[in-house]
Amino acid sequence: MTFSICVREQYEDDSGTEQTRFGVAVTTRLAGVGNLCPFVNEYGAVATQSFVNTELGEKGVEYLADGLGVEDALEALLNADDGSPQRQLHGVGREGEFAFSGDECKDWYGDIVGENYTVAGNLLTGEAVVESVAETYEETRDDDLPLAKRLLDCLAAGQAEGGDKREELHVQSAAIRVAKTEDEPVEPAYNDIRVDATETPIVDLRETIKLATESYEMALERYEEAYEEDEESGL
Structure with missing residues (x-):
């Protein structure tokens, strides 16, 4: 019923310090996917889907924060989950990537593990959906656009290939979440954005990100000095 992508990227901040950002993006033909599937912190990104068990995502990022490798963390959770075949x-x-698709997932289902990213989907129109998501990320990962906007392009590419095959379900949703090791005076609002119930999730999410970007730029222009003073004073 869903397809999603998780990514890890290394970059340098304005001071030349090496930082890491993680992102996860997901869409489905049900409402409220942003509350169920995507999980992220400054240690990693996890997506749980297909008969969702939110504990897998919640504990997954907690385990990553505790220092476990992603494969060890997620395999441990699956081993303790009686519903793992679904x-x-x-x-x-x-470090590392991990993807699992239980053999009781609904066709078409499958996953891709690439360099610094993973893609997975189920109840899709076909394999081309996840392939297009992966190809779009690889083609855009060196672009200057914020990660959230590039992840949206990945979702759009998967949707263009058919996406979720259950066309009888008109209510859809989408979400994008990004976390960084870098501390910023103002966190961009588009790094945690979602549309919970719509017939056009990609279009609506794109408009929401556009408005969130405008809001972020306005906040920087008007309040950045105040935010920086608060950060320096520990408030």
């Missing part, structure tokens, strides 16, 4: 679980940590 699950899809994938993600990235500070």
Whole structure:
């Protein structure tokens, strides 16, 4: 019923310090996917889907924060989950990638593990959906656009290939979440954005990100000095 992507990227901040950002993006033909599937912190990104068990995502990022590798963390959770044959679980940590699709997931289902990213989907129109998501990420990962906007392009590419095959379900949703090791005076609002119930999730999410970007730029222009003073004073 869902397809999603998790990524890890290394970059340098304005001071030349090496930082890491993690992102996860997901869409489905049900409402409220942003509350169920995507999980992220400064240690990794995890997506849980196909008969969702939110504990897999919640504990997954907690285990990554505790220092476990992504493969060890997610395999441990699956081993303790009686419903694992029906699950899809994938993600990235500070090092490594992991993807699992249980053999009781609904066709078409499958996953891709690439360099610093994972993609998975189930109840899709076909393999081309996840392939297009992966190809779009690889083609855009060196672009200057914020990660959230590039992840949206990945979702759009998967949707263009058919996405979720259950066309009788008109209510859809989508979400994008990004976390960084870098501390910023103002966190961009588009790094945690979602649409919970709509017939056009990609279009609506794109408009929401556009408005969130405008809001972020306005906040920087008007309040950045105040935010920086608060950060320096520990408030």
